[in-house]
Amino acid sequence: MATSVLDHAPAAHAEKSGLWSWLTTVDxxxxxxxxxxxxxxxxxxxxxxxxxxxxxxxxxxxxxxxPELYNQLxxxxxxxxxxxxxxPLSAMYFNFFIPLHIGARDVAxxxxxxxxxxxxxxxxxxxxxxxxxxxxxxxGWFGYANLSSKQYSPxxxxxxxxxxxxxxGVASLAAGVNFFVTILNLRAPGMSLxxxxxxxxxxxxxxxxxxxxxxxxxxALILLMFDRLFGTHFYVPSxxxxxxxxxxxxxxxxxxxxxILILPSFGIISEILPVFSRKPLFGYAAMVFSGCFIAFLxxxxxxxxxxxTGMGPVADTVFSLMTMLxxxxxxxxxxxxxxxxxxxxxxxxxxxxxxxxxxxMFIMGGLSGVMHSTAPADLQQTDSYFVVAHxxxxxxxxxxxxxxxxxxxxxxxxFGRLLDEGxxxxxxxxxxxxxxxxxxxxHIVGLHGMPRxxxxxxxxxxxxxxNQLETVGAFVLALSILVFMVNVAKTWAAPATAPxxxxxxxxLEWAIPSPPPEYNFAEIPAVHGRDAYWEMKRGGAPALRxxxxxxxxIHLPNPSFWPLLAAxxxxxxxxxxxxxxxxxxxxxxxxxxxxxxxxxNWAFEPAH
Amino acid sequence: xxxxxxxxxxPETNTGIDNRKLAIWTFIxxxxxxxxxxISTYLVYKGKSLVGPFPKDIFEIPLVTFxxxxxxxxxxFVVLALNGAERGKRGQMLGWLFxxxxxxxxxxxxxxxxxxxxxxxxxxxxxxxxxxxxxTLTGFHxxxxxxxxxxxxxxxxxxxxxxVTPEKAINLEIAALYWHFVDVVWIVIFPVVYLMx
Numbered sequence: 001m002a003t004s005v006l007d008h009a010p011a012a013h014a015e016k017s018g019l020w021s022w023l024t025t026v027d028x029x030x031x032x033x034x035x036x037x038x039x040x041x042x043x044x045x046x047x048x049x050x051x052x053x054x055x056x057x058x059x060x061x062x063x064x065x066x067p068e069l070y071n072q073l074x075x076x077x078x079x080x081x082x083x084x085x086x087x088p089l090s091a092m093y094f095n096f097f098i099p100l101h102i103g104a105r106d107v108a109x110x111x112x113x114x115x116x117x118x119x120x121x122x123x124x125x126x127x128x129x130x131x132x133x134x135x136x137x138x139x140g141w142f143g144y145a146n147l148s149s150k151q152y153s154p155x156x157x158x159x160x161x162x163x164x165x166x167x168x169g170v171a172s173l174a175a176g177v178n179f180f181v182t183i184l185n186l187r188a189p190g191m192s193l194x195x196x197x198x199x200x201x202x203x204x205x206x207x208x209x210x211x212x213x214x215x216x217x218x219x220a221l222i223l224l225m226f227d228r229l230f231g232t233h234f235y236v237p238s239x240x241x242x243x244x245x246x247x248x249x250x251x252x253x254x255x256x257x258x259x260i261l262i263l264p265s266f267g268i269i270s271e272i273l274p275v276f277s278r279k280p281l282f283g284y285a286a287m288v289f290s291g292c293f294i295a296f297l298x299x300x301x302x303x304x305x306x307x308x309t310g311m312g313p314v315a316d317t318v319f320s321l322m323t324m325l326x327x328x329x330x331x332x333x334x335x336x337x338x339x340x341x342x343x344x345x346x347x348x349x350x351x352x353x354x355x356x357x358x359x360x361m362f363i364m365g366g367l368s369g370v371m372h373s374t375a376p377a378d379l380q381q382t383d384s385y386f387v388v389a390h391x392x393x394x395x396x397x398x399x400x401x402x403x404x405x406x407x408x409x410x411x412x413x414x415f416g417r418l419l420d421e422g423x424x425x426x427x428x429x430x431x432x433x434x435x436x437x438x439x440x441x442x443h444i445v446g447l448h449g450m451p452r453x454x455x456x457x458x459x460x461x462x463x464x465x466x467n468q469l470e471t472v473g474a475f476v477l478a479l480s481i482l483v484f485m486v487n488v489a490k491t492w493a494a495p496a497t498a499p500x501x502x503x504x505x506x507x508l509e510w511a512i513p514s515p516p517p518e519y520n521f522a523e524i525p526a527v528h529g530r531d532a533y534w535e536m537k538r539g540g541a542p543a544l545r546x547x548x549x550x551x552x553x554i555h556l557p558n559p560s561f562w563p564l565l566a567a568x569x570x571x572x573x574x575x576x577x578x579x580x581x582x583x584x585x586x587x588x589x590x591x592x593x594x595x596x597x598x599x600x601n602w603a604f605e606p607a608h
Numbered sequence: 609x610x611x612x613x614x615x616x617x618x619p620e621t622n623t624g625i626d627n628r629k630l631a632i633w634t635f636i637x638x639x640x641x642x643x644x645x646x647i648s649t650y651l652v653y654k655g656k657s658l659v660g661p662f663p664k665d666i667f668e669i670p671l672v673t674f675x676x677x678x679x680x681x682x683x684x685f686v687v688l689a690l691n692g693a694e695r696g697k698r699g700q701m702l703g704w705l706f707x708x709x710x711x712x713x714x715x716x717x718x719x720x721x722x723x724x725x726x727x728x729x730x731x732x733x734x735x736x737x738x739x740x741x742x743x744t745l746t747g748f749h750x751x752x753x754x755x756x757x758x759x760x761x762x763x764x765x766x767x768x769x770x771x772v773t774p775e776k777a778i779n780l781e782i783a784a785l786y787w788h789f790v791d792v793v794w795i796v797i798f799p800v801v802y803l804m805x
Contacts, residue, residue, distance in 0.1 A: 108627045181634060222744070234740060
């Protein structure tokens with residue numbers, strides 16, 4: 001049997017630990033864990049911001065938060081949850097599982113991978129450091145010009161936002177190149193594109209979206225940065241600039257970004273449902289092509305975020321129709337997920353609960369999304385709590401439910417410990433109830449006209465009861481996250497005894513020990529069909545050889561601290577730009593030198 | 609064991625394309641969107657400047673045509689250098705690589721001269737939208753040229769030390785791919801910015 005482990009740790013590569021090994025690691029699994037840990041921390045910070053917002057809105061005319069602080073909190077909540085929580089939590093799974101799914105020993109560029117991680121962490125810390133100066137970003141997560149221009153945001157607040165996002169973009173682009181090449185080039189023999197696990201497919205499409213959309217926001221941010229730092233007039237009407245140009249550039253990025261957030265979750269759900277239904281994924285090819293179609297259409301719908309700007313009937317109609325079209329491939333996916341479970345031998349374990357929760361909640365978010373695609377309806381809904389309800393149903397009800405499902409599913413593989421089922425199900429029910437209590441009433445108050453992003457509301461408009469309910473719901477949600485943390489702590493205290501394949505998994509990560517050895521596969525697997533590990537267990541493919549005999553040496557990439565130093569260099573360059581009028585050209589020269597020094601040492605050190 | 613090592617260090621890829629080469633192609637694909645956004649910005653704001661100087665007051669087509677020619681020829685030169693590297697012809701590689709770098713340096717120098725000249729004539733980042741979009745677009749292209757020169761010069765020094773052997777010609781090839789891209793972008797910028805007036 002494939003799981004008969006013999007001697008899987010050659011002496012030359014005994015497990016290394018200690019701080020230095022984490023700072024210099026190029027192991028995709030350790031990098032994945034660090035992505036997850038830092039992203040979860042940012043998720044908690046973003047969650048606390050949300051709770052503060054809910055306390056402020058619990059009653060009318062409240063003055064728990066000042067309007068200024070409220071602006072900072074909702075801006076940082078949105079920015080954090082998108083760029084510092086959902087994206088890097090997906091990156092955790094990309095890192096840990098793409099190489100395992102395709103039967104590889106690491107990603108194509110292990111040091112570049114470490115670089116992405118460190119740039120992300122430094123960018124996230126930089127954004128949050130703004131709180132220490134009392135100058136957290138306060139112009140909303142989409143930083144509309146000219147609200148974000150120097151004239152209306154004179155403080156450092158939006159400088160932190162522009163620079164922080166620019167730095168995070170570097171991390172995403174570097175990771176995008178890395179995973180694009182990894183998936184195309186490093187697949188095990190026999191793993192053709194149409195045999196890849198669906199998670200790998202959806203991750204691949206996500207990387208394409210990252211590669212094509214992040215350059216656009218990079219330019220948008222450069223222009224805003226020039227306006228703010230060097231006095232240009234790209235978005236300043238008094239100099240002939242057009243604030244609407246920002247909206248176009250931002251949403252050309254921003255809408256694909258929505259799919260960057262949700263496609264990895266589609267992948268996770270497509271892995272979990274077959275395993276817990278004991279059936280292969282229904283309509284594999286349809287799933288692949290609907291994913292591609294969603295990504296393609298995703299570049300043609302950006303202006304549905306801008307119906308209220310008055311683009312005229314032709315543009316409104318075209319963007320409405322394109323937006324409605326996206327419902328078709330998304331619907332295909334939902335029916336395929338249901339088809340996967342249909343007639344299956346369902347295993348009601350925690351990952352399956354969350355996967356089912358995902359489907360239900362995501363459908364609700366999708367339906368309110370189709371409502372927005374109708375321009376006249378959108379004019380009523382835009383900038384109201386109805387929109388807030390909609391995107392929380394897709395991003396929390398969708399992405400966070402799926403990422404949580406992934407956590408329960410993959411925890412034993414990542415850490416060698418199964419999470420507690422009882423606490424897991426408690427987590428699920430609390431989250432489902434808390435989530436709907438928080439966000440469902442927002443549909444109603446939104447349609448009744450409660451505007452988003454306003455720090456309070458007057459009494460007597462009929463918003464009181466719903467808002468109280470939402471605040472209670474938010475605390476139930478927080479409690480559910482607390483239950484998850486208790487679950488982690490409780491199981492962490494127990495020894496790491498999870499079996500290699502606790503769920504009867506379909507994909508290759510379950511064919512190796514939990515947690516996997518540093519080199520992943522003693523022998524690169526031979527793939528003979530979709531669901532490669534099921535194929536092996538069924539006897540349709542040779543089982544995996546687990547041990548390396550004495551003297552056999554698996555060559556792994558060397559650890560390196562240059563990626564970390566290069567990441568510091570990237571942040572330093574941007575900070576020097578931000579403070580150029582204080583530090584002068586010397587700061588920029590020093591930062592660029594540090595970056596070049598690191599890159600040169602990186603390029604000339606032996607990789608193996 | 610030696611064989612296993614060699615296999616681990618140079619695994620065959622599914623596409624048959626070297627990882628680094630595929631990465632550069634991927635990066636170039638991404639960069640296309642970067643320059644497309646900058647060029648769009650230039651076009652969106654074309655003719656929207658409230659005050660001068662305007663393009664017709666400022667451009668000197670002969671100088672920039674000469675720079676364009678240098679950049680175009682440098683793409684040919686780097687192909688010849690790569691051909692030398694792949695066939696182990698050291699002289700051919702070093703000579704043409706040197707010529708490539710020289711063209712790159714002259715182009716960057718031309719741009720520095722042009723920028724200084726334009727500033728003297730009153731075109732600045734802050735003055736009007738034409739200045740802002742012009743300097744941003746051509747400035748980012750110039751930065752790419754400069755980085756390309758630094759990269760090619762690094763390969764040149766490595767080649768001088770005898771480290772760019774035919775088996776390692778890929779090190780020159782990926783730099784050359786990037787260089788071609790920078791060149792192609794200029795082929796778009798030159799007519800859009802300088803000729804379409």
